[in-house]
Amino acid sequence: MDEKLEHDGESSFRSGFVTLVGRPNAGKSTLINAVMGKKIAITSNTAQTTRHRFRAVLTRPGFQLVMVDTPGLHKPHDALGEELNTSALKALEDVDVVAMLIDASKPIGTGDEWVAEHVRGAKAKRILVITKTDLASADEIEKQRLAAESLADWDGVVEVSAETGSNVEAFVDLAESFLPAGPKWFPDDMDTDQSLEVIIAEFIREKILRSFREEIPHAIGVVTDELEYVRAKDMYRIFAVVYVERESQKGMIIGKGGSAIKQVGTQAREDLEQLLGCKVFLDLTVKVKKNWRRDLTQIRRFGYGEGL
Numbered sequence: 001m002d003e004k005l006e007h008d009g010e011s012s013f014r015s016g017f018v019t020l021v022g023r024p025n026a027g028k029s030t031l032i033n034a035v036m037g038k039k040i041a042i043t044s045n046t047a048q049t050t051r052h053r054f055r056a057v058l059t060r061p062g063f064q065l066v067m068v069d070t071p072g073l074h075k076p077h078d079a080l081g082e083e084l085n086t087s088a089l090k091a092l093e094d095v096d097v098v099a100m101l102i103d104a105s106k107p108i109g110t111g112d113e114w115v116a117e118h119v120r121g122a123k124a125k126r127i128l129v130i131t132k133t134d135l136a137s138a139d140e141i142e143k144q145r146l147a148a149e150s151l152a153d154w155d156g157v158v159e160v161s162a163e164t165g166s167n168v169e170a171f172v173d174l175a176e177s178f179l180p181a182g183p184k185w186f187p188d189d190m191d192t193d194q195s196l197e198v199i200i201a202e203f204i205r206e207k208i209l210r211s212f213r214e215e216i217p218h219a220i221g222v223v224t225d226e227l228e229y230v231r232a233k234d235m236y237r238i239f240a241v242v243y244v245e246r247e248s249q250k251g252m253i254i255g256k257g258g259s260a261i262k263q264v265g266t267q268a269r270e271d272l273e274q275l276l277g278c279k280v281f282l283d284l285t286v287k288v289k290k291n292w293r294r295d296l297t298q299i300r301r302f303g304y305g306e307g308l
Ligand SMILES: Nc1nc2c(ncn2[C@@H]2O[C@H](COP(=O)(O)OP(=O)(O)OP(=O)(O)O)[C@@H](O)[C@H]2O)c(=O)[nH]1
Pocket: 022, 023, 024, 025, 026, 027, 028, 029, 030, 031, 042, 043, 044, 045, 046, 047, 048, 049, 050, 051, 070, 071, 072, 073, 131, 132, 133, 134, 135, 160, 161, 162, 163, 164
């Protein structure tokens, strides 16, 4: 098509990037899933679930809202933590809107203040999003909003529950109201820029985060090694590797007689079948990669932080 004609035809179209930031566990990934109406991002109550900076794309008549999910900003303890912070802070640059999420059910602390400091420095519209309103009383929400409002100069405020869906559309409306005129950056049918291999590895990692406690969740990295669609059987064959840092962790992940890894595999397979819309054969191998969280090359090989 004539480029000028296409441009003129879309001149009233608006588009832009909205970065979601907040402390670990603030509810960023859950809000993105609620906006999208499907699971794009993995979630868990383990802090620092998100290790990738990725985009979720909401395309509606007249606008395209590109949401950037970021790892929770926190005090780093290792190279992985530093990489995740760098990645999240980078996502504050060159966006149209920054949405800072604050959990309604937890007191505002130095962690939020530190995040707010970076939000104040961002050259973008600023939205304050009070999250998890289903977990707090109206009184508590009001107090939290007042306290959070003093953290920065906000262009808009919204109180949401991604769990119940309350005000999720109001968040979309608010973010949309700040979008400049712009092109459709992504095709209509594209809802995330994560590769299928990455999404699969993340879905598997989510099951491990939800099944194990203590040091295990932070010590694992997951990589999709092989992905093949077998047309004759309408089935995906997936081979993935779960990396841990020590032999003892390998034993825990595998469990007695392989029971733990089998459970993770079953849960992940069910999720993946829903995602891919067909049968899935999933093979999980557990390997030790000593102290990978201190090794930037390895962190990037996993694709965490800046890797994408
Ligand atoms: N009750 C309730 N729980 C929520 C809500 N939003 C998120 N959660 C829970 O809070 C926990 C953290 O949510 P995530 O969306 O993973 O948080 P995040 O900010 O992406 O976390 P990081 O990846 O650590 O930065 C999960 O257990 C969610 O189920 C909500 O609106 N209501």
